[in-house]
Amino acid sequence: MSLYSEYYVSPKSERFVSKIWCLDNSAGENLIENKLVLPNGCFNLAIVCGNAIEVHTSKKKYEMNEGFYFCSQMTNKVLVNIRPQTKVTIIQLHAWTLSIFPQYDLSNFTDSIIEIAVSELPFKINLKDAVETILENLNSYFEKTVDLNPDQNSIEKVCEIIKLSENEISVSEIVKTLNFSQRLIQIKFKSATGLTIKKYIQILQFRKSVDQMIDTDIEKRSLTEIALYNKYFDQSHFIRKFKDVTKTTPKTFNPDSYFLSKKR
Template sequence: MNLYSEHYVSQKAERFVNKIWCLDNSIGESLIENKLVLPNGCFNLAIVNGNAIEVHTSKKKYEMNKGIYFCSQMTNKVLVNIEPKTTITIIQLQAWTISLFPDYDLSDFTDSIIKINPSELPFKIQIESDIETLLHTINLYFEKLAALHSDQNTIEKICEIIKIKEEEISVSEISTALNSSQRLLQIKFKTATGLTIKKYIQILKFRKSVDQMVNSDLEKLKLTDVALYNKYFDQSHFIKKFKDVTKTTPKMFNPDSYFLSQKR
């Protein structure tokens, strides 16, 4: 049994959905304890089927039984315990996706999880759906959404500028590129994502560093190289920021304790 697996949406749907990932303890007879998840700059819709999963964020502990949950942006590592006979399917939404639904103000909603009624979702999914059915539903909905919103909104434009910029970019540079005031961009971004633009940049930079470490030989990898490649001031700055999120140093980091993205 593969406890962790990833599944990918169509190219058009990927504009709004990064991927779908599954945690499968459906045939397990024992509790899976103390597994960790790192922040990634995305929102998550978690579909829990079976018994339950326990999630510890930096704010509180959540007991997630059968149902659908909206998970906000996470700013620190998250600890999960998965009960036997339980499957969690997670739809990973891009940072700008929720900004297409202006009724939602997420400015004060980080490191938090809420249970939602499936009828609140703009697409219909069943908790018991298999991954193929779920992928079909997600692709169909978000491909139509892409056609309806051919132009990027402000939040997507901000994220795109950050993504394609090889050097670390400032809010001032983003405001110049979009011909908008820094204050207005900050308010819009915080309302849509719960994060400041600067915090979002830091999270992306951190995940890029972790992915580089995991996909390299940790014994031979020089932290100075990782730090400088990912635009940290120096090795000490990188270690400090790494500890802020993981509560451990890069040298003590154990990838086996985490659910990490697979290399595509």
């Protein structure tokens, strides 16, 4: 049984849901400890079954017993310990997904986790549901959500521009493209995601560089090439930003210590 696995919603639901990923130590007799997760610009809804997991963010340590948890945007690496007979199923939501629920203000909610009641969820889901059942219920809910929201709102538009930009892009360029008030969109973006637009850009930039390092032979591709390809000023700038998040250098980075996305 694989400790880490990924599952994917329907193409239509992918507008709001990135994927489901599972950390499965349900058959294990030993603690899985000191595994790491990198920020990726998404929110996560975690369903913990069995004993518990410990999660250390840059702010505090959380003991997550059986239940449902909402995980904010993370800006630094997160350390995870998974106790025996424990399985965690995680629904990964795009940065703009929460913006379709304007009643939530996430301005000051980053690097944090809160326990929530199942009744607070907008879609039907149970603690012991199999992944296949969760996928079915998510697709049913979010496919209807897409139909009810055919047009992108301002937060989704900002994220789309950042995602599709081939060159380094500034906040001023984004608001000029969309003809928005810079102050207003900054406030709206932070309320919906907990991040500034600039920080969101930096997180995507960093994660893209890590994924590229893993998918290529770093001995064949220099750090300078990776840095410039991912829009850092130079190699030194890349290394400094890399250390800010991982507390290690690209050369000493060990992918086996991390739960990293699978290449689809």
